[in-house]
Amino acid sequence: MNEKISEYQERLNKLEELKKQGIDPYPAKSKKTHRVTDIFAEFAKLEAAQSELIIAGRLRSKREHGNLTFSNLDDGSATIQIAISKKEVGPDSYKLFSKLIDLGDFVEVVGKLFITHKGEQSLMVKEFRLLSKTLRPLPDKWRGLQDEEERLRKRYLDILSNEEVKEMLKKKALFWQSMRAFLVSKGFLEVETPVLENTTGGADARPFITHHNALDIDVYLRISMGELWQKRLMVAGLEKTFEIGRQFRNEGMDAEHLQDYTQMEFYWSYANYEDGMLLVEELYKYVAEKTFGTLKFSIGKFEVDLGKKWERYDYRETVKKYTGIDIQDASLEKIEDKLKELKINYDKEGFNITRAIDNLWKYCRKQIGGPGFLVGVPVEVSPLAKRDEANPKITQRFQPIIAGSELGNGYSELNDPIDQAERFMEQTKLREAGDVEAQMNDYDFVEALEYGMPPTCGFGLSERLFAFLMNKSMRECQTFPLMRPKNQPTDKAKKNNDTKTAVAIINRGAKLKLWEELNTVAHLNAAFGARIGRQLFHQDTIATEDGEDIRLNIQHAILIKEAKASKDISELIREAKENGLEIAEFTREMLLTTDDKKVVEWTKQKKKKDIEYLGVLVFGKKSVADKLTEKFELHK
Incomplete structure (x- = not known):
């Protein structure tokens, strides 16, 4: 600890010395003319021209050899070797660079390209300027941050010292960019819907609650990507819409679940769940190929090939296959006995037949590698989906199953206002019985349906898909995951x-x-x-x-x-x-x-x-x- 304090103080002393010499350690602007990656792309041409280039970045190394110092400068796009010669910059500037410039400092350098006798593409510095003085030493370039919690807490240092994390963030950006491009190419219109709502809807989830001071009312942070709002847009006559944004669920945290994350949902008039499955399969293949350059992935214990034929998994038959329980005939007591036999943990608060069936299915899905679609989902667990015409006990719902997890959710949307009102009433009874995840009764949405909504297919997926394809936890794939403040005990503590x-x-x-x-x-x-x-x-x-x-x-x-x-x-x-x-x-x-x-x-x-x-x-x-x-x- 004392060593770190002394190094911090040493840098503070250098900062004061720079100020005494009239040097601004934090200027407002850089005059850079080139990115390092662009320089490498045109190195031969730029070297032959011998024109002066201005680059800027962070110093990642310093190697002094008498009157010549080599450093690596990283501008975020790539790293290039720079050479600072006492003869080129002058004795005063060379001394300043040697004594007052540290690893981690941001500098701007002016110079010409050359190739060292070892064949390394480099830049000979004619003059330099400090852009930002660092006061704390960076983590070791090769070892990075070793403590897992510290790595996530100081993610900026993790990204700086871990190229794999930086590449993961770039892939994530490409993941959403390619998804947006695919949907736009299919004629979908990107829309924005409210984040704060009077009534939550579109999912079975516990919401976050906050207070709106101006209106003096409690409101909820959305738990879906505007499902009921986008359906209102179908009523309004828009044919294809989608939204990509953040949504919030005040629930448990594990490798597959977080409280705030990015979600995409689309709604497509005049289509049903069969059309939706065809489009979603095409979407997943397109995004995977654009983001990762492959359709084959190792995810946990599964080897998944998105390019092969996607299977169909019937909900009832799949549960019966893995548990021996026929969900259409089984009582709550029988299902609960099976959950105990399989040692499946479940929340007993607000426990009912709907939750029991859902817990049984979650056990079964972990056995399925996929890719494929779950179909034949019971009405009880699908309050917003249209009933199947051939079997009214099930819905026209589909969920992509990949590597033992549901990586999306879609269905032929319910557009019968009377049926919708009845299902909302059933959900209300569940909430009154203690099921905090049951959906709220949205009278305004039912009224909108009464004006008529065409047959519609809706579908949503979250960044869980990206995390699975990366074979990492959702937490690891977030740029800045939420963490409890250091040394602050939990409410239970x-x-x-x-x-x-x-x-x-x-x-x-x-x-x-x-x-x-x-x-x-x-x-x-x-x-x-x-x-x-x-x-x-x-x-x-x-x-x-x-x-x-x-x-x-x-x-x-x-x-x-x-x-x-x-x-x-x-x-x-x-x-x-x-x-x-x-x-x-x-x-x-x-x-x-x-x-x-x-x-x-x-x-x-x-x-x-x-x-x-x-x-x-x-x-x-x-x-x-x-x-x-x-x-x-x-x-x-």
Whole structure:
């Protein structure tokens, strides 16, 4: 650490010396005339002309040989050797370059081309100018950044020292450029749709929520590339549209999923899912060839050839093949048993038959190398797709399957407004039952459909396709992946560090019978749990060795203490409120009847000082709760 600090300070000293000599270490503009890659392309012609060239870039090496120094200058397009001679630039300038210019500094050089006696194409410097003084040393050119987290956190240094990463970013740009060019060549119009929405739509996903200050409303960041908006454009009479942009899903992070990423979606009037499959297969082959120069890829455990015949995988038959479950006849209990047998983890919150089938399919798809299309997808998991005319239990939906993953999603769009409204209602019921990924009811979109939308095929893919073809994680393929700020704990860690506790206080002076005390404590805990909710749990269940689930209790301690009189509890309630603790209260009226209307009426007839408190529960930061309740004895 001391060595790094000293090197940093040494560069600061050089910066001050440059300023003393009247040299601006950060000028606003360069006068460069050529890129290094263009120089190499026309080297013979430019060398023969012996005209002066001006190039600029970062110094990547310095090798001093008495009165001659060789350096490598990298301008981002290529690296060229430059030679600085004391005779050519003069003793003062040569000394400045030798003593005050460091590796990593950006410089502009003027000179003529020549070839060294070793045959290396180089530029002899006549004069140079500092463009930017670096204060920190660059990572080792050959070893780069070794720590994985540091590499992603300081991606600019990773790109600078790792040519493979730089080439990956260039390929990614070409990936989207070629896709855009393909769609435009097919007559599609590129459009823009809202990023902030009143209602999310177009996917089963948990959205990010933010607040719009000017309108004073909460809005959602889009979870699809304007699916419902582009369909409105079909209603408006546009025949072919597409959009490429960022979308956001507040969900898990793994090798195949991120929270913000680039997506493309197109919509094509007067076409169906069969037309869509033909176009998508052509699109994938075109983009792969343009971006990677090949149609053959090694992806995980699979060898994939996009150029061969694309298969069709029926949803029901594929699940039955790999699991033995017929999804049209199986109950939720039977599917859940199979998920446990296959040791498939799933989210039990909002769990239903739709989620169960989807989890089963996700297991099956990992066995398929592809390329091919998943078809015959059930209506339950496709709320926006048109039913199949021959079998109304399935939809005209298709998904490209490559290397065990779904790398796109498309279907014949549902354009029946009545059917769409009914499916939205089913999705609403799922949301009300706790399924946070179920789609929201968009009444405005249904109204748009009522004006008529032609038969339409829609399709979307994300940058996951690029990551798979690169055989890398999505995170690795993002230029600047989102990371938690350094040394900042997670919310869970914060909660663990900020221990909380609950303390129930019983009014001993009320001379309650045992059943009345138990009733008081039970009501206090029930009211407390209802108000605080699921955040009290570390997790929902724990499993026994033989796979049976046991509901987990709350992660916070609950103490039971006793007060001498109602006034002591009343005083504690006041102090607890002042200190921001959660409270639950139980009065004599609440014990006498279970009719809340009577409790309300009786309480209205009394002043606060006349209320007889039988108990109170306070919950919050342990240090505060303990301080306020330390005067009370443990209940015996």
